[in-house]
Amino acid sequence: MLAMVIDDSKAIRLILGKILKDIGFEVVDAANGVEAMERLKEVGKVELALVDWNMPEMNGYEFVCEVRKDETYKDVRLMMVTTETETSQVIKALEAGANEYLMKPFTKEMIQEKLSIMGISVG
């Protein structure tokens, strides 16, 4: 299964990527929403995307909206992994099409629990 990690912090991309690889995913990454849309077009089928909110160029919310506008990506599961915690923002992201929401800081166990809630079982 292929997952994409989208975060403007390279450190977070590495940490989340390592967690996902340990679980059994192949991982690609992107530093913002624009780059993520390009990567999506390149790699084709992505099962899961972990998406930060605050990023330059195109933020995570805008990315979720873009992905959900395109029928090609209707099966991509989207999980926001972000410091953005306001209830109104969480609702906004979920209404835009995010499947789950996880607040930073995270642990491997938290990621696994959210994947389980999303019905994703790997490894």
Place this chain on the structure above:
Amino acid sequence: MQFIEKEVCQYTQTIWKSILDLETTPLEEDADFEERADNLAGCVQITGAWEGTVALQCHMSLAKQVASIMFDVNNGTVSKDQIQDALGEMANMTGGNIKSLLPEPCYLSLPAVAVTQNGFRIPGGELVTQVTFQCNGDHFMVSLLKREEPTAK
């Protein structure tokens, strides 16, 4: 007790433990953070219903340790970019968690990181909370500065 000091301590300890697996201990309120020539500061701005800055200051030695853990590289080979990325993200997480305690709506800026040889100053920012922590024999400081209301003319 300073404004949301207990929560600042709790969030900071959780972030450092979850992301870095490092234990941190808040020091007494009057504990000094030694300003050195190699101080680094990561900060995020908060705008909206509450306006101000969250800053995370530490010495280069601790910043290198943080970056080496996050990037899983040897402490001696960690690059300047990796240090800035790591400290910026730690400031971002700290700011984001603190923001959750402030009146809504508030917005968080992207993080900025600077070397602060002569200390860290935010013009127009009133210090409301400052906690110094001990971590692996080194110190770091988390500060919350509220933007002063513009004076009426």
